[in-house]
Each structure stands twice: as structure tokens, then as C-alpha cells.
Amino acid sequence: MMEAVLTVHRLHKKIKGRTIIEEVSFDVREGEIFGFLGPNGSGKTTTIRMLVGLVKPTSGEVRISGHDVAKHPEQALRHVGCIVENPEVYTYLTGWDNLAFSARMLDDVAEERIREVARIVQLDDRIQHKVKTYSLGMRQRLGIAQALLGRPKLLILDEPTNGLDPKGIKELREFVRQLAAGGLSVLISSHLLSEIQLLCDRVAIISEGRVIAEGSVEELVEKAGSYVLWQLDRPDVGRELLEASGQVKFVTEVEHRLDEAVLASLPGAIVTSMPKELVAPMIDLLVQQNVGVRAALPIAPTLEELFLGMTEGERHA
DSSP states (O other): OOEEEEEEEEEEEETTTEEEEEEEEEEEEETTTTEOOTTTTSSSSHHHHHTSSSOOEEEEEEEETTEEETHHHHHTTTTEEEEOSOOOOOOTTHHHHHHHHTTTSSSSOOOOOOOHHHHHHHHHHTTTSGGGGGGGGHHHHHHHHHHTTTSSSEEESTTTTTOOHHHHHHHHHHHHEEEEETTTTTEEESOOOHHHHOOOOOOEETTTTTTEEEEEHHHHHHHOOOOEEEEEESSHHHHHHHTTTTEEEEOTTTTTOOOHHHHHHSSEEEEEEEEEGGHHHHHHHHHHHHTTTTEEEEEEEEEHHHHHTTTTOOOOO
16 A cells, blocks of 8 residues: 555534534545545535645644644645645736746746646646636646646645636646656545546545545445346336345336436336346346346446435535
8 A cells, every 4th residue: 555645634623613524534645646525515625725734623633744734834735736726826927927936935946847847737838928818727737837846745636627628627637647647646626526536546525524435436336336227028027026036126216316328228227226146147037037138237326326325415505
């Protein structure tokens, strides 16, 4: 297991007697992309502000590269690059001037490092242009370039795809992967489930200020179980045989959140939840009883289905 660059232990925040963040714990390992997933208002940004010392926790501990953020903020935060909400850039300056201004506030950042980060975020051909001519995606990348100037071990991005078009999201995804491949740890806060599933190695799901699940995307999806869609030429008889096994649960449309395109491809499909190892014997049984099996399609739930199931009833701000 890789060493943890960020360790969050039992983080707790109360404001005017109201608990905002409750016992939040997770870690981010070297070179991994970690997703911090939750709906708007779930506590993501407040947690991130505590990670980088902008908000003082009521209790709990945050360590970055082994340094306690509360006790040794300078040593801890020198290892972090962070964009909370929107990147702070001056639109009347060029991209280069913005980076040079940020570099002056850091130690030992030479012009070569400015050129290097501009290349990393693929702005080298526009770095001498004024930021007011940049697209939203380019401004986001310029903000990331600022965060990378000090050669951090951990990059924290709060909702980095907000407002980006599909092309901008794809570009962001690609160079975040490149950064992680180079050994940088990346924590991405988002409510965009599909992006987290495509991009992240591990995920923590936060709901109403509490982490309700943590693990790899594969682990979390596997824990949620899977569905099997049956398309049968004698569905009434087939349902009776499936039910008689005692191990098959029929899932109603209200209970599942399957993609409509999947259901449309199998009109009249019976949705079940059942052990994987039971699928083949059930196919044999159905065929023996003269029930034609047109399709028996196992489908793993998406992270979105898992997320919605876990946060059912939470108000989304």
C-alpha cells in the first residue's frame, strides 16, 4: 500500500451549536486520484477549507506529508496546491503574468518552472495572451498551473469541472491523470458522479457532513450488488420459476435506477437481484421448462445508483 500523503482523522466542525462536519476520516495515498463525492450542501467545501487551514476544525486532525496542519501549518501546507471553488486569476493580465505574480509569493520558483507548469496544463501556446481572452476551461487550467508552481505533493480541486463543456471536462480529466501518473496525489471534490467514476481510484461519499462510504469505485459498486435483466418468451411462467428458487428478488422500477437506454434495449425485461452463481443454473432450468431465454443480462449498478441509494431523502441544495 502506498504511503498516505493526506490523513484526515475524525474531523468535526460545529458552527453556532450546529454540527456541520461529523467524524470525517479518510486518507489520500501517493499518486492516487481520490474522489470526494457528495451533493451540494453536504459539507465538501467546508471539509476542504479545514484541510488547507482556511477553517479551524472544532476537533480532529489533518496531516499532510506527516505534518499536522493545525500545529505546523507552514510545513504542512508547503506540500499542497489547492483551488477552492474558483481559481483566483487577474483577467487583465496575461497567463504568464498571473503565474509570475503567484511565483513571487513562493520560494525558489524560477522562470523555467513557470514554463514547465504552462506546458503541463497545455497553455504554453496561449500563456502570453490576456486571461480575459481565455475560455472557462483555460482559466481553470491556469488556476491549476498556479497550484502546481510550488511542486506540491497533493493537489486539491474543489468542483473543478463546474461550468466546463464536455471538451473542457475531457481535457481536465486527461491531464489530471498525467499528474497522478507522475506521482502527484490529487483530491477532487465533485457532485458529478460519472466524472468521479471515470477518473478516480478511490472515493469517499459524504452526506450531511458524514462520510457514509469509502473505498475503490469497484469495491463500492460491488457492495451494492448487481442486477440481472431477464427477457423471456413466457414471462409469467419464468417469474414463477425464478421466484421458486428462493434466492431471486424482483426489483421494481421504483427501487432500481437503471439507465433508461438499457431498459429500452430489452423491452419487457424482468429486473432481478440474485447471486451471480445462480444465473447459469436458472437459465438451464428455464430452458428445461420450455421458457425461451432471449436475454439474461447481468448489470452492475453505477456509482450514481449507489450514491442515490445511500443519500435517499437528503435535501440537495
